[in-house]
Amino acid sequence: MSEEKNLNFIEEIIEEDLANRKYTEVLTRFPPEPNGYLHIGHAKSICLNFNLALKFGGKTNLRFDDTNPVKEDTEYVDSIKEDLQWLGFKWATELYASDYFDQLYNFATQLISKGLAYVDDGSAEEITALKGTPTEPGKDGPYRDRPVEENLRLFEEMKAGKYKDGEKVLRAKIDMAANNMHMRDPIIYRIKHAHHHRTGDAWCIYPMYDFAHGQSDSIEHITHSICTLEFIPHRELYDWFIEKLEIFPSKQYEFARLNMTYTVMSKRKLLQLVEEGYVQSWDDPRMPTISGMRRRGYTAESIRNFCDRIGIAKRENLIDVSLLEFCVREHLNKLASRVMAVLDPVKLVITNYPEGQIEELISENGPDESYGTRKLAFGKELWIEREDFMEEPAKKWFRLAPGALVRLKSAYIVKCEGFVKDNNGTVQEVHCSYLPETQSGNDTSGISVKGTIHWVSAAHAIPAEIRLYDRLFKVENPSQEEGDFKEYINPDSLHVISKAYVEPSLANAAAGSVYQFIRKGYFCVDKESQAPKLVFNRTVSLKDAWAKEVKKS
């Protein structure tokens, strides 16, 4: 009878607000500053905000928090919109804090008129000095009691460009002794003679975050303004401005940001990785950015699913990246066609197969009929995986070894008759005989073998570059280790195989398409791939029980 609801704490608040008829419609917003690329942490926030609106029948705005012109750029605006769309979300209205500059200026004037804001001529150092510390109260500065008329005039002059950067600021007049540092007369406007990506040179004063964000929420009638934990101390200020300005009472709620093992999530650190060449770009497949994950072959659905599973709460967390990988495999398992590719090739010669003979075998493309079938060329010489042959087989080994039988996937059972080594002792060829009556689908032999391996025909296979990615860092939580986080970068996070062989059906594979390379993992075609030079990214490996077995002994 009792329905399991399992609401997170924000959903509970919304449900209560709706029950109390506090709001008739839920309006949330996603408010990125256009100063960088979106990452998986943003995806958590995006899913939260948009899904809340979806769940309770409301809407979500996209609002760019563009109040600091020196850091922001249209390039970022575009990438953010692209990522959001790719993730599968539709915003109700596209807005910019800079659209409200006039109104924000008026709000500031109102505050001055009420005696709640003043122009301070102090330098940054002087202002900081008077601010006190968390354990010591601040002190009132010399400009705090400037008359309203003078403040009004000075603020207007600031706007008119009469002063240089840093010469004056506008401050809210609250309480220099407040426990909350953010209430010690916070700066609300600063002078910046800088070009803004949208307003150009119309302004030389810009509002601070605290004076823009809450008011923007209020202007839009955002009902639930959701942000991360570090903004908790800002909430008192958020409410103060709304109260003094007597505007729509948006409410701020905070949840814990996402942290994930073996990566970093701060824009500053990600920027360093790009700028200092530890990765190639913002969309490097090793990056935790949305664009990096997209390029790596992660699907939007799997990222959304991941965000659902990690939940929303207020406690610090460090999510195991294996959960993300699970979500990716889960989706790709349903999505990806199965094909064969040999990453580390060694020749397999079928000694009793007629020279020059080619057969067309039929192979299924996936676990059920919906995937369809394709033709596979089979011949006397094949490429197989070097690791699928062992001269002296280990315990529980059921791949190729002298005398052993294995099935070549979708083809025949073969028996290993011998092998050829070069002077260095490296295996050059594996020799097998095949059992003609064991053809896949027409097997009349009654023989069953333990191992099945993948292969490609040497005469038909096409070469490809394959990029294997590993975790970017050697430690679970690089940000918490001693010293510079970059000391913990995994030097082997990228392994490029310049000459692998893939089956010919992949010759025209389009960038972005995803495949399962049987027994090797999920791969996608990189954006740099251009026939005849194919490039694949390994999205994620398959689970590997044999690797675990080896590790144990």
Place this chain on the structure above:
RNA sequence: UGGGUUAUUGUGUAAUGGUAGCACUACAGAUUUUGAUUCUGUCUGUCUAGGUUCGAAUCCUGGUAACCCAACCA
């Protein structure tokens, strides 16, 4: 050492005074023309010390630990 926030298995997250559940991970087994998938099973938890109560993860009191706050960043 001022203020704020948070503590549930290895990792996340539920349980809103009444059987500590779910997912990932790990481990074991079954099926398998992918050592994959699928299926079955197993392991480990309420930060701590008291108190209230028939009954406490939940309420109260005291401790402890972690995180955040002193940009003219957001």
